[in-house]
Amino acid sequence: MASHLDGLESRFEQSIADIMGQMHKALKPLTHRSSVSRVSPAARALFIVGQPIDVTRSPMDFPQALTRLKDRKASCKDADSVLLPLDVPPKGLDALVNGLAQTTNCDGLIVTRPHKESILRSCTHLTAAARAVGCCNVVRFHKGAMIGTNMDGDGFVGGLIQQRGANAVRNQRCLLVGAGGAARAVAYGLVQNGARSVCVVNRTKARAQALAARIPGVRALDALPSSLNDVDLLIQCTSLGHNASDPDPVPRDLLRPPLVCCEVVHTPEETAFLRAARERGCDTHAGTHMLSAQLDAICEFLVARPEDWPDAWAFSSTSRVAEVS
Numbered sequence: 001m002a003s004h005l006d007g008l009e010s011r012f013e014q015s016i017a018d019i020m021g022q023m024h025k026a027l028k029p030l031t032h033r034s035s036v037s038r039v040s041p042a043a044r045a046l047f048i049v050g051q052p053i054d055v056t057r058s059p060m061d062f063p064q065a066l067t068r069l070k071d072r073k074a075s076c077k078d079a080d081s082v083l084l085p086l087d088v089p090p091k092g093l094d095a096l097v098n099g100l101a102q103t104t105n106c107d108g109l110i111v112t113r114p115h116k117e118s119i120l121r122s123c124t125h126l127t128a129a130a131r132a133v134g135c136c137n138v139v140r141f142h143k144g145a146m147i148g149t150n151m152d153g154d155g156f157v158g159g160l161i162q163q164r165g166a167n168a169v170r171n172q173r174c175l176l177v178g179a180g181g182a183a184r185a186v187a188y189g190l191v192q193n194g195a196r197s198v199c200v201v202n203r204t205k206a207r208a209q210a211l212a213a214r215i216p217g218v219r220a221l222d223a224l225p226s227s228l229n230d231v232d233l234l235i236q237c238t239s240l241g242h243n244a245s246d247p248d249p250v251p252r253d254l255l256r257p258p259l260v261c262c263e264v265v266h267t268p269e270e271t272a273f274l275r276a277a278r279e280r281g282c283d284t285h286a287g288t289h290m291l292s293a294q295l296d297a298i299c300e301f302l303v304a305r306p307e308d309w310p311d312a313w314a315f316s317s318t319s320r321v322a323e324v325s
C-alpha cells in the first residue's frame with residue numbers, strides 16, 4: 001500500500017512540475033510585454049514617436065534587445081531603460097522633442113513615420129549616415145545635445161549578414177526597387193559595406209535620380225532591365241506588399257535563381273514578392289531581419305554612452321546649436 005501511494009505521489013509531483021513548466025513557458029512572453037507596468041522609478045525613459053504609433057512592435061521587442069545589449073557590453077550591464085510609444089501629430093513634434101530634451105531622465109527617441117525628416121530640424125548633431133540619407137530614425141539626448149542618426153542601412157546590412165554570412169554584401173551587384181527613405185538608407189548601407197555596384201529604379205524616375213545624386217556610388221536606371229542576370233541582390237524597397245491587393249513591385253518572370261530577393265516591408269513577414277521569389281526557386285530575405293538587427297543597434301545608440309559608440313557613429317555639429325560638453 002505504502003509503495004502504491006509513493007508511486008501516486010511521485011506521479012502527482014511530476015504532473016505539477018509539468019504544469020508549472022508549461023505555465024512558466026506561457027507566461028514568459030507576457031512578462032516581457034507587461035514589464036511596462038513594473039518600471040522602476042530610476043529607469044531611463046525612451047520613446048518611439050510617430051503617427052499612427054499602434055502599428056509599431058518596438059516597445060514589445062525592446063526589453064529583449066536591452067537584455068542582449070547588457071550581455072554583450074559590460075559597460076551596459078546595469079542599464080535600466082524603458083521604451084514607450086507616443087502618438088505624435090506633425091504639429092506637436094518640435095514642442096514635444098524640445099520638452100523631452102530638457103528632462104533629466106529621458107535619453108532619446110526612436111523616430112518613425114511621418115517624422116523622420118522633420119526631426120532633423122531639432123538635431124544639434126548628426127552622424128554621417130543621417131547626413132547622407134537625409135532623415136533620422138533615432139535621436140540621442142546627451143548633455144544638452146540632440147544627436148540624430150539613421151539605422152535603417154545598418155539594420156538591412158546587419159540582418160543580411162546575420163542570415164547569409166559575412167560576405168553577403170561585399171562585392172555584390174545590387175538593384176534597389178524604390179527610392180524613398182528606406183531605399184536611401186539601404187543604398188547608403190550597401191555602398192558603405194563594399195557592394196560592387198548599387199543601382200536604383202523607381203516609379204518616379206526623378207526620385208531615383210535624386211537618390212543617386214545624393215549618395216555617391218549609386219546609379220539610377222530609367223526602368224527595370226529586361227533580365228536580372230547581372231544582379232546578385234534584388235532589394236524591394238517600395239511600400240508595396242503590406243496589402244494583398246498591392247501590385248507586384250517586380251514582374252514575377254524576372255525572378256530566377258541565383259538572384260537573392262530581399263524585402264524591406266516586414267508586415268506580413270512573407271510578402272507576395274517574397275512568396276513569388278521563393279516559389280520560383282530564389283533565396284529570400286525578409287524585412288523582419290532588418291527590423292530586429294536595427295533594434296539592437298538602436299538600443300545601443302540610446303543606452304550606451306556616446307564615448308563607447310563605434311567609430312561609424314561619429315557625429316558632427318549641425319548649424320543648430322552647441323557642441324557636446
Ligand SMILES: NC(=O)c1ccc[n+]([C@@H]2O[C@H](COP(=O)([O-])OP(=O)(O)OC[C@H]3O[C@@H](n4cnc5c(N)ncnc54)[C@H](OP(=O)(O)O)[C@@H]3O)[C@@H](O)[C@H]2O)c1
Nearest residue numbers: 178179180181182183203204207238239264266287290291
Ligand atoms: N524593415 C524595416 O526595418 C523597415 C525600415 C524602414 C522602412 N521599412 C518599410 O519600407 C517601406 C518603404 O518605406 P519608405 O520610408 O521608403 O517610404 P516612402 O519614402 O514613402 O517611399 C515609398 C516608395 O514606394 C514607392 N511606391 C509606393 N507605391 C507604389 C506603387 N503603387 N507602385 C510603385 N512604387 C510605389 C514609391 O515610389 P514613388 O517615389 O514613385 O512614389 C517610393 O519609392 C515601408 O513599407 C516601410 O514600412 C521597413
